[in-house]
Amino acid sequence: xxxxxxxxxxxxxxxxxxxxxxxxxxxxxxxxxxxxxxxxxxxxxxxxxxxxxxxxxxxxxxxxxxxxxxxxxxxxxxxxxxxxxxxxxxxxxxxxxxxxxxxxxxxxxxxxxxxxxxxxxxxxxxxxxxxx
Amino acid sequence: xxxxxxxxxxxxxxxxxxxxxxxxxxxxxxxxxxxxxxxxxxxxxxxxxxxxxxxxxxxxxxxxxxxxxxxxxxxxxxxxxxxxxxxxxxxxxxxxxxxxxxxxxxxxxxxxxxxxxxxxxxxxxxxxxxxxxxxxxxxxxxxxxxxxxxxxxxxxxxxxxxxxxxxxxxxxxxxxxxxxxxxxxxxxxxxxxxxxxxxxxxxxxxxxxxxxxxxxxxxxxxxxxxxxxxxxxxxxxxxxxxxxxxxxxxxxxxxxxxxxxxxxxxxxxxxxxxxxxxxxxxxxxxxxxxxxxxxxxxxxxxxxxxxx
Numbered sequence: 001x002x003x004x005x006x007x008x009x010x011x012x013x014x015x016x017x018x019x020x021x022x023x024x025x026x027x028x029x030x031x032x033x034x035x036x037x038x039x040x041x042x043x044x045x046x047x048x049x050x051x052x053x054x055x056x057x058x059x060x061x062x063x064x065x066x067x068x069x070x071x072x073x074x075x076x077x078x079x080x081x082x083x084x085x086x087x088x089x090x091x092x093x094x095x096x097x098x099x100x101x102x103x104x105x106x107x108x109x110x111x112x113x114x115x116x117x118x119x120x121x122x123x124x125x126x127x128x129x130x131x132x
Numbered sequence: 133x134x135x136x137x138x139x140x141x142x143x144x145x146x147x148x149x150x151x152x153x154x155x156x157x158x159x160x161x162x163x164x165x166x167x168x169x170x171x172x173x174x175x176x177x178x179x180x181x182x183x184x185x186x187x188x189x190x191x192x193x194x195x196x197x198x199x200x201x202x203x204x205x206x207x208x209x210x211x212x213x214x215x216x217x218x219x220x221x222x223x224x225x226x227x228x229x230x231x232x233x234x235x236x237x238x239x240x241x242x243x244x245x246x247x248x249x250x251x252x253x254x255x256x257x258x259x260x261x262x263x264x265x266x267x268x269x270x271x272x273x274x275x276x277x278x279x280x281x282x283x284x285x286x287x288x289x290x291x292x293x294x295x296x297x298x299x300x301x302x303x304x305x306x307x308x309x310x311x312x313x314x315x316x317x318x319x320x321x322x323x324x325x326x327x328x329x330x331x332x333x334x335x336x337x338x339x340x341x342x343x344x345x346x347x348x349x350x351x352x353x354x355x356x357x358x359x360x361x362x363x364x365x366x367x368x369x370x371x372x373x374x375x376x377x378x379x380x381x382x383x384x385x386x387x388x389x390x391x392x393x394x395x396x397x398x399x400x401x402x403x404x405x406x407x408x409x410x411x412x413x414x415x416x417x418x419x420x421x422x423x424x425x426x427x428x429x430x431x432x433x434x435x436x437x438x439x440x
Contacts, residue, residue, distance in 0.1 A: 081376045084338075086376040
């Protein structure tokens with residue numbers, strides 16, 4: 001199943017609607033990373049509210065998306081991890097280290113707004129890929 | 133009674149086919165007999181309950197009212213051979229009488245008394261015809277035993293359900309998740325943490341984080357006397373799971389003993405933000421919340437070099 005990627009201002013929002021196969025996940029990753037550059041966006045939100053299972057491949061893909069998007073100049077935030085899923089994840093040792101996670105889409109947007117503001121203040125003149 | 137039982141067993145073995153054919157008819161006759169003598173048998177039963185000093189928590193009128201209902205259900209179960217109605221009734225009865233302190237032996241006792249009363253009346257009725265008495269008892273006894281079983285099991289199950297409910301209530305009482313102000317939760321942990329409680333605690337906290345949209349959680353372990361590596365690791369897991377929901381956890385009140393044990397046994401708590409006492413923890417939490425525009429712990433993890 002294809003995951004729709006929506007554009008909202010400076011951000012891309014990928015809202016996962018149902019369980020994904022590994023191939024779907026890889027496809028999502030490629031599509032997101034390609035779009036980040038094409039649309040020159042500053043942030044990526046991956047909404048996993050609908051997922052009630054998260055395996056190691058899914059977690060690794062999410063982490064990869066975050067790191068790759070950063071290399072392309074966008075911050076990534078994962079939103080909507082369910083409490084049960086979060087608990088299962090930490091028990092399996094899948095903690096998404098180094099990846100920002102917040103409660104829901106609203107928080108995710110607020111988070112990215114804060115982040116990009118900060119970056120704007122820190123780095124003038126503003127360039128899309130000013131981070132190491 | 134014993135000899136009669138063994139006689140009836142031998143009858144059954146010798147001629148099972150004929151018995152099963154006539155047993156329905158016998159049961160009908162039996163039910164008719166019980167219906168006819170309803171008032172008298174019921175009174176006899178209630179009298180014997182009082183004499184045996186069972187159900188002392190209830191008044192005589194109550195005993196009589198319940199006895200009537202049990203009697204009717206009993207006869208109905210005998211007649212139809214289905215126990216659902218009786219099961220439902222015994223569950224409702226248990227719900228009513230358990231809070232009044234009725235014990236298991238009393239319930240089993242009264243059902244057995246009813247069985248005895250009815251058996252006696254059968255003896256009296258068929259005393260001239262031992263052969264028929266035997267066959268009547270053959271159809272009566274299994275049903276009666278099953279009824280006694282159903283009522284007793286219903287009672288015990290209800291009690292167990294209540295016990296489970298109370299355990300649940302105690303457990304929930306013991307781990308309150310409190311909202312101090314918007315987006316800030318406190319979880320004071322008191323007493324011994326076993327794996328089951330630790331798990332339940334985490335689940336409750338995660339649910340509360342989502343329900344209250346919390347950004348910061350202070351877990352206070354001042355009231356925890358000892359902590360082993362299992363509990364400590366669970367604490368670390370709780371912190372990580374909370375982060376996945378977007379909340380930062382601050383652990384406060386680790387006692388000197390616990391601090392020493394944890395370092396000695398080599399639990400890695402470096403990922404965990406810890407503050408000495410609850411007050412300090414809340415102050416730190418307020419700072420994190422007040423400074424929404426500035427980098428939070430999460431941001432620092434992502435880009436340590438960019439935090440100022």
